[in-house]
Amino acid sequence: MTETSISCPLPAPPGDLVQMAHGGGGRLMNTLLRTVFLPAFDNPLLAAAHDGAAFPSPARRLAFTTDSYVVRPLFFPGGDIGSLAVHGTVNDLAMCGATPTSLSAGFILEEGLPLETLRRVVRSMAAAAARAGVAIVTGDTKVVERGKGDGVYICTAGIGAIDHELAIRPGSVRAGDAILLSGDLGRHGVAILAARSELAMESEVESDSAPLAEPVRALLASGAEVHCLRDLTRGGLAAAAIEIAEFCRIDARLDEGAIPVSDPVRSACELLGFDPLHLANEGRFAAWVAEKDADRALAALRSCPATAGASRIGTMTRAGHGTVTLRIPMGAERALDMLAGEQLPRIC
Amino acid sequence: MKYIDEYRDPAAARGLARAIEKVVTRPWKLMEVCGGQTNTIVRFGLDGMLPAGVTLLHGPGCPVCVTPLELIDRALAIAALPGVIFVSFGDMLRVPGTRGDLLGARAAGADVRIVLSPLDAVRIAQENPSRQTVFFGVGFETTAPATALAVATAERDGVSNFSLLVSHVLVPPAIEAIMGSPTNQVQGFLAAGHVCTVMGFTEYEPIAARYNVPIVVTGFEPLDILQGVLLCVTQLEEGRAVVENQYSRSVRRDGNLPARTLVEDVFEVIPRKWRGIGEIPASGLGLRPRFARFDAESRFDVASIRTEEPPECISGLVLQGLRTPLECPAFGTRCTPERPLGATMVSAEGACAAYYRHRRTAPAGAP
Incomplete structure (x- = not known):
């Protein structure tokens, strides 16, 4: 494991698939984090490689929400599960009258999912987050056996800053x-x-x-x-x-x-x-x-x-x-x- | 949206309502046969635009509603068999059988799939050669050609793992059953435009003559229905009783000949049970002997399953226009779209569901 692999990940050959060990906490999972998630979601809080993100409160009042995404098919005209997982949670925060600041992302991957599919989803999430002005600051990955998931499920939670005195509810x-x-x-x-x-x-x-x-x-x-x-x-x-x-x-x-x-x-x-x-x-x-x-x-x-x-x-x-x-x-x-x-x- | 908005023009609708008012001199009871028409009437509030004396009774033309409980139970039995892919139109999935519905069967592990066309069921069978694919062929004459095409295609391509649970029924025998009932109140019919698009309307001519009842072949948009009502009450006021075609942009007198030929090739007319009404002679379609090997009831040996209808549900009376949903003591209380007693509460075209969906004006929490 060297520093260069974070900024310059070796592209995995196409046809590489998610394996149970990608969620096992060992070398394979570590590689997945370094080559897929960290480069895409690149931000200082995530790069700190801690168990969670610690940061100052962005406002006196906060909004906090969570949502899970299980859409089928993963890619559809006008979006995909990745952009949806960002927009959905960002929008729930916006509905509280809050400005979204940070998200968490939990991934449940199905064994056998092509890594290239995961990369596409993650790239789309990163682009959606950038567009919405939020950072994905912490996350988690689990792998379930083949046949026990629909490729990818994503759960995002988000925090937003409320900088007005209205009670929007x-x-x-x-x-x-x-x-x-x-x-x-x-x-x-x-x-x-x-x-x-x-x-x-x-x-x-x-x-x-x-x-x-x-x-x-x-x-x-x-x-x-x-x-x-x-x-x-x-x-x-x-x-x-x-x-x-x-x-x-x-x-x-x-x-x-x-x-x-x-x-x-x-x-x-x-x-x-x-x-x-x-x-x-x-x-x-x-x-x-x-x-x-x-x-x-x-x-x-x-x-x-x-x-x-x-x-x-x-x-x-x-x-x-x-x-x-x-x-x-x-x-x-x-x-x-x-x-x-x-x-x-x-x-x- | 072209070809839709023209038939929903509010000013034209009010004009037709005024014309109806001008013609009518006494009360008339008309029945719209098709559930699609019922839905339009309730959704657009058309009955509220008619003069007080003109009453619209909701007829038996919802295919989901008239499918007998017994057949739903047979469908559930087949769907639960290992290795079966059970394929259906969407709104059959929530129709309750004696124990649960097809959505529940799916939750319990059955492979139940929704298609828009029966041909998709044949494709599913071809894609899954080691499994049995069963299509639930439901509907009036409108959907019968598509089901017939699926059977003919399966025969042509040798798709032996495809079969059909047939529940096709016919409109004219139902109209005759209603007119022949001693309690009948119907004085004129709006016949179902899409059924007649396939079948034409020659078979209605003897019915109009025998029972001295006007029958107007009518479309499904608000202006279609108002114009159908106008033609029908005009006949009644003038003492005429003939078949007229309001829906001439879709219906020809002889219907769609290739579609009719296909139906006649694959199916023969047989007696059928109607939910809430009972058996009506020569009122449905069954596979001809030549296609008997595609009959799911014999392939899976479910013909012995017999079921009686729940006594509390008055859907049979609703389907014959003898009661409105609001006259049912269970309506909105023991019978709701979440927990339906009968199929008229299930289908988007069912009279009870249409009333419940569009008219639930009782205070929340009140019965």
Whole structure:
């Protein structure tokens, strides 16, 4: 083991596979760390080769979150498990109104995974972290026997700095709040579905997977009174709107005509019998802001490229049971409900 | 989105609703046959746009809903066999059998897969020659040609490890069963546009004449359905009872001849059990003797599995338009999409699920 191997790793021949010993704590694991993880995530805290990262607190108030990523396939149009594992956790921090600063990354690798696949995932993570302005400062690797994993599972946890006095959380939502949506819905859900080869569905849709810290900073910098933020991952907009409404026991009305959905996503939904309001997103969020600041907040979102397509989609109407109604362009209204399980493609 | 948005135009919809109001002089009860139509009606709130006297009853045209419990139990038995790959359309996976559903079978270790086309099941069989691949062939005349094509392909390519659990049913016998019932309330039908795209509508003409009931072949978009209602109530007001084609952009009088020929080559008409209704003579499709070796029920010896329907579920009455989901004492309490008693609560096209999904306006926590 020499210093040069850190900065100049020998490329492993293609066809090299993850072995049980890569998680065994011995020489092979050490080589994996030095040749794959350390060069990609390169930062002083990680280079210290300690059991954890020790650093001064980036702010008086912190946000802390964790998430696990088990997506199949590992690579899909618009992203991969690596970028997703960074964006997902960075976005959960952003939804707390925090600026993400550091992440941990735990890898569960399946025996037999090509090392080149792992390198691709790790490179993608590093690029996503750089784009989001966070450092991956500590990590862990385990290997499970062949057949007991889907190639790679990643668990990331993150810390973010909160440098404002707002209480951004479901309990802060008030009757009369405006509900804003950061962009069009359903891209990630459709991209993943199309990428799973067993459905044999072709689609041009790319995942919307993206970091959301920048638009959230712009939103907060606008001075708007932001009450709550929620990223629209599993369960989509419908689940988020219902969870918030039921938690604070305030009814909500959404205007279906104001909710942007791209034509390719709509086509896929028409074909499969899916509702875009229930589809997963990885780069979209909803914001509950004081009515008086709705226009200012919307303008701030629209000034960021990632949220240029933001729109106002509804209002928290009055204290109640937390019912969310959807106004349909044709004039009628219907109650929105969460799904019982996954959306399943219908027969005809 | 082209070819969709034109049929969802709010101003045009209001215009049709006004035209219906102008025509109607007394109450009429119409039945939309297809579950896809039911879903459009509830999702877009179309019934709320109609004059008070015009009632839409939700018909038996959801393939998931009418598949009898017995067949689900047979599917579960086959799926649980070692070495079997059980392939199905997505919404069959949550339909409860006597003990659990196919999603539960998958969790317990069965290899259950979702496809969009029956031909994919043949491909799966070819890719797994040492295992048995079984396709759950569910649906009305709309999906029957694709299933027939899968069987014909398996025969042509000698895919002997492919078989079919058949549950195809036919619309006209169901309409006749409803019209022949002494408790019938239906005065006019919106026939299922996609079924007629395959089959045409000549077989509905004798039914319209025999029962003196107007039948309008209708599409699935909001304007299609409103126009179908307008044509149907106009006939009723004028005392006419014929078959009319609202969905002419898709349906021809004789249907799709190659598709019909394929279905007739592979299948023959047999009696079938309907969930909640019971056996209807000549109401379904079974494999012709020439294709009998592709019949999963005999290959896996499950034909002896017999099951009775749970007594509390009124889905049979709902499917015949005799009750609405809201008249069921179990609706929303002992029967929900998470724990369905019957298939009408499971499928996206089922009347109970459509009511539950779009109308759950009762206060949270209240029954």
